[in-house]
Amino acid sequence: MSAAVEETSMGIDNRKLGMWVFLGSEFMFFGAFITAYLLYLNTTAGGPTGEIFDIVYTSISSFVLLMSSLTMVLAHNAHVHGDMRRMRLWILATALQGLVFVGGQAYEFTKFVNEGLVPTGSPFASAFFVLTGFHGIHVTVGIILLLGLWSYTHTGKVKSDQPLKTEIIGLYWHFVDIIWVIIFVVVYLIPWG
Amino acid sequence: MADTATEATTDVAVTHDDHHPSAREYVQIAGALFGLTAMEFSTYFIEFGPLHIPLLLVLMGIKFMLVAGFFMHLKFDTRVFRQLMITGLVGAMTLYLAATLALHEFPAGAGLG
Numbered sequence A: 001m002s003a004a005v006e007e008t009s010m011g012i013d014n015r016k017l018g019m020w021v022f023l024g025s026e027f028m029f030f031g032a033f034i035t036a037y038l039l040y041l042n043t044t045a046g047g048p049t050g051e052i053f054d055i056v057y058t059s060i061s062s063f064v065l066l067m068s069s070l071t072m073v074l075a076h077n078a079h080v081h082g083d084m085r086r087m088r089l090w091i092l093a094t095a096l097q098g099l100v101f102v103g104g105q106a107y108e109f110t111k112f113v114n115e116g117l118v119p120t121g122s123p124f125a126s127a128f129f130v131l132t133g134f135h136g137i138h139v140t141v142g143i144i145l146l147l148g149l150w151s152y153t154h155t156g157k158v159k160s161d162q163p164l165k166t167e168i169i170g171l172y173w174h175f176v177d178i179i180w181v182i183i184f185v186v187v188y189l190i191p192w193g
Numbered sequence B: 001m002a003d004t005a006t007e008a009t010t011d012v013a014v015t016h017d018d019h020h021p022s023a024r025e026y027v028q029i030a031g032a033l034f035g036l037t038a039m040e041f042s043t044y045f046i047e048f049g050p051l052h053i054p055l056l057l058v059l060m061g062i063k064f065m066l067v068a069g070f071f072m073h074l075k076f077d078t079r080v081f082r083q084l085m086i087t088g089l090v091g092a093m094t095l096y097l098a099a100t101l102a103l104h105e106f107p108a109g110a111g112l113g
Helices: A014-039 A055-080 A084-114 A123-155 A163-189 B002-009 B023-042 B049-071 B079-103
Strands: none
Touching (some): A014 A123, A084 A123, A163 B049
């Protein structure tokens, strides 16, 4: 039996409000890591600097993640219209793009470590790996949520008249995308030196 | 009781403005995001002088607003969600300013050091 939908005194669904409160706190969470990264930009301890970043490669990753937001919103759109077949397809497409992004990040991290940029090498390296690593963990959690949602549509735990469940997971996914929009510019593109 | 049972199985949000973008509009927004990302990417090869960092920040801001406004439905949802996001952003900015002011460590490119 499904739990009853509880609304706040403002007429807002509790689950959606809860997700937004969580996302608000997540902005501060990532704000702390971005702050640390900017503070430690010049503390490379003689190790590699941001010059080893591969901008072409990261731009392609950024594009993939940005397009995953499109497929996510199309999944929600299909769910709103009760088209569960299409909704499942878009959800899988979103999860797949997330996997491509995380796989790309794992490859990038391996490449950096081979070039001497290791997490314990300098405050700069630590700040970089913590910031981008936590983002990667968030993407991974998003993929798990998407695959869970996909499987729940098969078992009947998510029905065609419950698009809010897709919307709430979509909010998380778009948040992860928005954080990367910031990281891509602040970490990779702005020539701070 | 019947109403409660209906509420238990459906979750159509009551706080929505009924107008949500269509699939075609979502694709158009994604196209704009693609164009903005291409412009950001081009700054790696083209030097814009003193406008370089402000340009990147403006492009980032537009992308941020497009995703938050349309994909996260903040443009159509209740104002409370927007306020929650702004609260988080203000908290993050305050933390950054407090830390940089306390440590007098501004990134070199910001021209404040």
